[in-house]
Amino acid sequence: MIGLNAGRRNFKTGVFVRGSVTDNEVINFGNWLIPYGEVLQVIKFTSTVISDNEVELRSPFKIVRLNLDEIRNDPELGLVLSVQDIQDLFDIKSEFSFREYAIIFEVPEVRRGRRSSRERPPVILEGLPEISPPNFNTGII
Structure with a gap:
């Protein structure tokens, strides 16, 4: 069981993944399998069903159409995405932190309503x- 973080924020603790770690080394990190639903929550994607086997995933920074038949199904974890799949599909890199014992996703920050001083x-x-x-x-607070 490990944690899932988006940048410095801890979103999930105690998530089951399929991967292995030694005392100071991550083994084959690109092939680690993470539950599909947990990944979507951490990287801030919402899912809309288009057809029986196709979904549209939306976030403030990307829209992806995904065929659910192409996603792997683990007997214990259900639908899963590998770390490499997440990078290929969503352009989100990740790394493993031994200090936090978590996978840290580099989710792009979208700041709403803020402009640079040149644009104001x-x-x-x-x-x-x-x-x-x-x-x-008088005033009431």
């Missing part, structure tokens, strides 16, 4: 009425 329009105060506050006022 200037604040124009000309033509706005000037309002004088009363001598005494």
